[in-house]
Every structure is written in C-alpha cells, then in structure tokens.
Amino acid sequence: MRRLSWRFFAAAFVLLTLSRIGLSLWLWPRVQPVGGLWPILLGGWRIDLSYLAMICAWPVLLSPWLGHRPLAVRLSAYWYRLWWLLLVLLEVSTPQFIIEYDTRPNRLFIEYLTSPREVSAMLWHGYKGVLLAGVLVLAALGWFGFRLLSWRRVDARMRLWLRPVFTVVAFAVLFLAGRGTLEHRPLNAAQVAFSDDAMINTLPLNSAYNVSSAIWAMGNERSASAVYGKMPEAEMQAIVRRAAGLDGAPLDPAMPSLHRQQASATPARPYNLVIIAEESLGAQFVGSLGGKDLTPNLDALGTQGWMLARTYATGTRSVRGLEALTTGFLPTPAEAVLKLPRSQRGFFTIAGLLDQYGYHTRFIYGGEAHFDNMKGFFLGNGFKEVIDQPKFDLQPGFVGSWGAADEDMFNELHHRLMQDGDKPTFTLAFSVSNHTPWEYPKGRIQTQGDPASVDNSVRYADWAIGQFFERAKKSPYWNHTVFLVVADHDARVFGASLVPVRHFHIPALILGAGVPVRRDEHLVSQVDLAPTLLSLIGISSVHPMLGADLTRRYPDRAIMQYGDNYGYLKGDRLLVLLPQKPASEFRYDVAAEKLTPEAVDPALAKEALAHALWPSWAYANQRYKLPPESMQRPAAPAASASTARP
Numbered sequence: 001m002r003r004l005s006w007r008f009f010a011a012a013f014v015l016l017t018l019s020r021i022g023l024s025l026w027l028w029p030r031v032q033p034v035g036g037l038w039p040i041l042l043g044g045w046r047i048d049l050s051y052l053a054m055i056c057a058w059p060v061l062l063s064p065w066l067g068h069r070p071l072a073v074r075l076s077a078y079w080y081r082l083w084w085l086l087l088v089l090l091e092v093s094t095p096q097f098i099i100e101y102d103t104r105p106n107r108l109f110i111e112y113l114t115s116p117r118e119v120s121a122m123l124w125h126g127y128k129g130v131l132l133a134g135v136l137v138l139a140a141l142g143w144f145g146f147r148l149l150s151w152r153r154v155d156a157r158m159r160l161w162l163r164p165v166f167t168v169v170a171f172a173v174l175f176l177a178g179r180g181t182l183e184h185r186p187l188n189a190a191q192v193a194f195s196d197d198a199m200i201n202t203l204p205l206n207s208a209y210n211v212s213s214a215i216w217a218m219g220n221e222r223s224a225s226a227v228y229g230k231m232p233e234a235e236m237q238a239i240v241r242r243a244a245g246l247d248g249a250p251l252d253p254a255m256p257s258l259h260r261q262q263a264s265a266t267p268a269r270p271y272n273l274v275i276i277a278e279e280s281l282g283a284q285f286v287g288s289l290g291g292k293d294l295t296p297n298l299d300a301l302g303t304q305g306w307m308l309a310r311t312y313a314t315g316t317r318s319v320r321g322l323e324a325l326t327t328g329f330l331p332t333p334a335e336a337v338l339k340l341p342r343s344q345r346g347f348f349t350i351a352g353l354l355d356q357y358g359y360h361t362r363f364i365y366g367g368e369a370h371f372d373n374m375k376g377f378f379l380g381n382g383f384k385e386v387i388d389q390p391k392f393d394l395q396p397g398f399v400g401s402w403g404a405a406d407e408d409m410f411n412e413l414h415h416r417l418m419q420d421g422d423k424p425t426f427t428l429a430f431s432v433s434n435h436t437p438w439e440y441p442k443g444r445i446q447t448q449g450d451p452a453s454v455d456n457s458v459r460y461a462d463w464a465i466g467q468f469f470e471r472a473k474k475s476p477y478w479n480h481t482v483f484l485v486v487a488d489h490d491a492r493v494f495g496a497s498l499v500p501v502r503h504f505h506i507p508a509l510i511l512g513a514g515v516p517v518r519r520d521e522h523l524v525s526q527v528d529l530a531p532t533l534l535s536l537i538g539i540s541s542v543h544p545m546l547g548a549d550l551t552r553r554y555p556d557r558a559i560m561q562y563g564d565n566y567g568y569l570k571g572d573r574l575l576v577l578l579p580q581k582p583a584s585e586f587r588y589d590v591a592a593e594k595l596t597p598e599a600v601d602p603a604l605a606k607e608a609l610a611h612a613l614w615p616s617w618a619y620a621n622q623r624y625k626l627p628p629e630s631m632q633r634p635a636a637p638a639a640s641a642s643t644a645r646p
Helices: 002-026 028-034 037-066 070-101 107-113 116-126 128-148 162-179 207-218 224-228 233-243 296-302 318-327 350-356 371-380 406-419 454-472 526-536 602-620
Strands: 259-261 272-278 306-312 360-365 385-387 425-430 481-487 508-512 518-525 541-543 557-562 565-570 573-578 581-589 594-598
Touching (some): 002 028, 002 037, 002 070, 002 128, 037 070, 037 162, 070 107, 070 128, 107 116, 107 207, 116 128, 224 602, 259 526, 272 318, 272 406, 272 454, 296 454, 306 557, 318 350, 318 371, 318 425, 318 526, 350 360, 350 425, 350 526, 350 541, 406 425, 406 454, 454 481, 481 526, 508 526, 518 526, 518 557, 526 541, 573 602, 581 602
Parallel strands (some): 272 425, 272 481, 306 518, 360 425
Antiparallel strands (some): 259 541, 306 508, 557 565, 565 573, 573 581
16 A cells, blocks of 8 residues: 555655646746746646645555555555546646636536536537547556556555554645645645636646635635635625715615616616627627627627727626626625525525516527526526526527527527517526637638638627618517626636626627617626616616616626636726635726736725625625515506617
C-alpha cells in the first residue's frame, strides 16, 4: 500500500504539473502579463499537495496495519486507479472547457451530466475530432496508470511498536498537507489567486479540485455572506430599499422589498405580454450595439421600438437569465433559483402575478423543459402551461442536439398566439439554435466560412426573429401585445479581468402595443425588465422586485455575477466583490471596453455588498413571495390607451 501510494502521488503530481504547464503555454498571451509561469506553478503545487494528500489519506494510514494483506493492497490499487482516471479525464477535458467557458471545469461540468442525451448529442455532432482525441489520450494515460498502479507486491510487515508511531506521524503530515496552511482558514482557491484575470486564477487549481469544490458548494446553498462578508441586516435593508427608490415603511415588514408599482400605461384592457429569450445572443453580434454586423433584422426592429442599448445580463448561464427575466431576483454566488430547493413553490414570478389578473401563463421551449429544472420551477411558480418540443402542436421541420430550430419554436409561438383570441396571455418563449454545435436548417441564410459556427448560428437566429415579426405585424394579436426580445446571456463569457463587463452586454428591445420608439443609452440591468414590462402592459400591482420601472426612473446600475466574482456597475464605476478578499474598484470605459483600477469608494463598496447579500437573505428566509391576491388593487380601466414615458 505504501508503494502504491508513492507511485500514485508521484504520477498524479507530474500529470497535474505537466497539464498546468501546457495550459499556461497555450494561454501564454494572458499568462505572461500577470507574472508568468511561477505563480501558477507554486500555487498549483500547494493545491495538488493538499488534494492528493486527501486522496491518499486512508491507504497511507491503514498501510502499517493492513499493507501486508493482499486484499487491502488490491482495494488500494482500485482506489488509486479510479482517482487516476478521474484526474486524467478532467485534465483532458479542460482545454475544450476553457474554449467554451473561459474557466476550468466547474459545477457546470456536473450539471451537464444530468442531461446526458442533450450533451452526448452536442458532443457527437459538434466535437467529433476533439472527442476522438480526448478518448485516445484518456485510453493511453489510463493504460499507463493501470500498469503503474498494479498490486503485484504487498508491503513488508511492519513491526508492531512502529505501527502507531507511523500512523501518528503520517496523520500529522497528511493533515497539514491537506489543510494546506497554518492560517485560520484552510487552503482554498482564493489563496492561490493572483491576477485580475478570473480565468488565469483557475490555472493554479487542478480540474478535479475545481469540480470537487463545485460539488461541495452545490450541496451547500452558499450564502453571499459566507463568500463576501457580512453586514448588519438593518443597514443592508436600508441601502437596498434606498437604491430601489422605496421610501417610507415597507408594506409588509416580513417582506421588506414589497411595494406598490403604478403602471404608466393605461390601456382600455391590459396588453398581452411576450418575452422572447434568445440563447447566447450577446451584444458582440449586434451591429446596432457596436458588435459584428450579423443581425440586420434585429437592428431594423430596433428602430421600431424601445431599444435599451446598454442592457447587461446578470450572469453567464440561461438559468441566471431566466431568473432575472421571470422573477426579477438579484443574482447570487449560489445556483439560480430555478434550481434551488426552497424556491420550487411559492417563489415570486411575473407569471404568478399575472395569473392573479386573469392571464393565461405559459412557457414555450424548443428543447425539453426538464433541462436546468425549468419545467419544475415554472410549473411550481405561476406558469400554467409548459410547452416544450414534445408538446408542440406543429411538427418541427428541424431538430438538432438541443431541440427544435428557432423557426419551429416561432411557428409554435405564432400558432398559440393566434389561438388565444381575447383572453389575456403571458408567454415566455426560449430559443435553442444559437448553441454549440451550431445546428440549424440549411438554405435559410447565406453562410460565411464554416456553416457550424457561432457567427452563422447568430445569422440564422436573427433570420428567424425577422420571419416571426414579419408575420406578427400582420396578425390580430399585434396591436394588443407588448414584446420583449432579449438575450439570456452572451456566448462564451471570457476576458482578462475579474468581471469581463463587455461580455455581459446584451440586446434588449421592447416593441409592440403602445411602446415608444426610441434608442435608450441608459445603463440597464436584466432585473429592470420585468417591472418595466408590467408598467407597459398596464398592470399596477404589488410585488417584491427590486428592479426599476424604466418608464419612471433609471437607477443607472447593472449587477453581474461571474462565478464567485460579483460586479456592481454604477455609472462608469465597477465595484468587484471577491471571495474572502478585499473589494476592487475600476473605472469602466465603455467605448474602449477597458477597466482601469481605482481606489475603492467605501460607500459604493457598501452598496455593492448590500445588493450581493440581500438575495441570499431573501432566499434563505423565504421573503421573496407572491403577495396575496387581496393586496392587489388593479387600477380602473381608462377610456383609452396612453403611451408610457420612458
């Protein structure tokens, strides 16, 4: 067992070191400016020593007592072989994961394992070459590990008096190595972070450590206070309410964010609402927002409605975007509420609110709605109907790895809207085509370069948007519906900064009944969209959302959760909260998309911390609920429609 332990430790240490060196050389243009290879290697060796010590603990501690027994040695060999395969698998997976997500494998790696059909189809259709190369490397290194970690010899029997001595010494060494430090807190990822580039800070980690940390975090609903620090509750509530423009005493002391919102539009009867969430359609692709000229249809529609030109997503995952759009909930370092256990029933959504006003509420999705627990969350919180691809009335013409093509989803949306008649409806429609491996029907667009690319996928997504609105404008529902076209997040969020602000920039366009036509350059967060839409459709209500009704005021701030880093952008100042570290502040130049470090403003740091802590408090204490119907006082219908003032 002792020989096996030494062989495993040495082989694993070399493997992880070589992988780290290879990744660093591959990413050298980003590694070299922040200190080069040594900070990565030194921090990485600390992490590896700690992680491998924990893996080796039980075989080493039992070796003086059982190391001379063949069965114990054989079990140890299987243990080390399993860990060797896991280490190799995760390191082999790391380069492609960095290409897609600009970080080492993390909790997203585990989440995708819960959807094997979608993920396997995506890998097979989009990454055959990478998959084949990975399998070959895994097979070769796996064979090497199996040969190295054989059990052909057992340990020599240790003298009886020496066994407890060896055990005590080994325990002390393993404990200190596993803890990684003599400081108050054990070794963690923050202690080997050294750069303003969030991706570079993951290079000292090994991918098994990163995934293990993610699994631990997923089993513990992390509170923001455990990540960023604490603040007195009264001070937190006061700062958050003041920033949200909530004056006076709360309507309900148990729900401090609950307030009454008076709609600025007063149609004869409230308008229908359609939110179209576009997969991964960042501003970097939208010509009218300074990106690539890939979206002529969206750009043209932007001149016919209210284009919120400086809208920022709250996160980098679809569930985070859907969280912001449907609940108005602020982001946290924990999972989005769609996946957390305490939010599966009784959590506030605009669907639940509109249900109180007689709306039929539904979710239309081109894939299968069990993914990311969308179906469970939506049905538990106000959505009366979930229509995913298997439930489409119209047979899809094209189905890719993630589901029906965007045009098929829009066909279903148009079909359902045409059937609605005069009953009020709220529809959330979510596209899937703009996702790796970039599958869409042929003959719809003029492709450039490789057809299976993000640029061509965006061109197709934009084409489908144009086709839908061309029909919608000629349809009976057009004059009585407000539409929002918005991205859930950008594609491939990355960058050499603690929070890559430019990759949180997304398009958000409101158009349709009673919507003013204008281009708006105010700073807007995804959480501001739901309150604004309620105002535009003529629903005066009581709700707990902290986002702003943009028809009445602009908070000029955006909130961005980037892994464990929290960005609070107010005007041109970005305050970044880091796990177990002091806050950092930067000046953000929008035109140059550049961050310049500045001294931290204590007032801004408090405001950011309050907003980071508040959603964790609200979730943990279940204070973000749908108010009882008795609290709603719908405004009396006006004689004619009026236009909201943005």
